[in-house]
Amino acid sequence: MSKKNHPLRFNVGYIIHETPGYAKDISFEFPFYELDEDLTAKDFKGELLFTRTQKGILLEAHLWAVIPTECIRCLDATLSEVDSRFTELYAFDHRTETESGLIVPEDGYIDITDLAREYLLLDTPTTPLCKPDCAGLCPICGENLNHGQCDCEPEAIDPRLAKLKDLLDDE
Numbered sequence: 001m002s003k004k005n006h007p008l009r010f011n012v013g014y015i016i017h018e019t020p021g022y023a024k025d026i027s028f029e030f031p032f033y034e035l036d037e038d039l040t041a042k043d044f045k046g047e048l049l050f051t052r053t054q055k056g057i058l059l060e061a062h063l064w065a066v067i068p069t070e071c072i073r074c075l076d077a078t079l080s081e082v083d084s085r086f087t088e089l090y091a092f093d094h095r096t097e098t099e100s101g102l103i104v105p106e107d108g109y110i111d112i113t114d115l116a117r118e119y120l121l122l123d124t125p126t127t128p129l130c131k132p133d134c135a136g137l138c139p140i141c142g143e144n145l146n147h148g149q150c151d152c153e154p155e156a157i158d159p160r161l162a163k164l165k166d167l168l169d170d171e
Contacts, residue, residue, distance in 0.1 A: 009110070009112075009113075029044070043065065061115070064082070065082050138150045
C-alpha cells in the first residue's frame with residue numbers, strides 16, 4: 001500500500017492556518033487492519049480530535065481493537081480487547097518540539113500508524129486468559145488441561161509446607 005493512500009494518514013494541513021482552538025473530529029472503523037507484520041487488529045475503531053494550538057497540532061486519540069494474544073495459563077492463542085487513549089503534540093518546528101519528537105510534516109499529512117501500534121501494544125492486557133476458568137497446563141508434563149486430564153500423579157508436598165496445605169483444606 002502506498003504511503004499516500006495509507007488509511008491512518010490524515011490531512012491536517014488546513015488546520016495549520018486556523019486560529020488556535022480550532023478542532024477537527026475524525027472517526028474510523030476497519031473490520032481488520034494490519035498495523036505491522038506482527039500486529040493485525042480486528043474491529044479496529046478510533047476517534048481522533050486534532051486541535052490547533054500555539055505550538056502545534058494536538059492529537060487526542062481513543063482507539064479500540066481486538067488483537068491476538070496468548071493465554072497466560074495454557075498458552076493457547078486468544079483475542080484480547082484493547083482500549084487505548086493517548087494525547088500527542090505535533091509541533092510546528094523544533095523549538096516547540098516535545099519529548100516524543102513529533103513534528104507536523106511539511107505536506108500536512110499526519111500518519112498515526114506507528115503511534116496506534118505503540119499504544120495498542122502498551123495497553124494490551126498483561127494477563128490475558130482464553131476463558132475465565134482456564135485450567136492451564138499440567139506442571140509436570142505440560143499437557144493443556146482444558147483439552148483433558150493427564151495421567152500425572154501430583155508431586156509430594158514438601159513437609160515444611162504441609163501445614164499450609166492443611167490451611168487450604170480447611171476452607
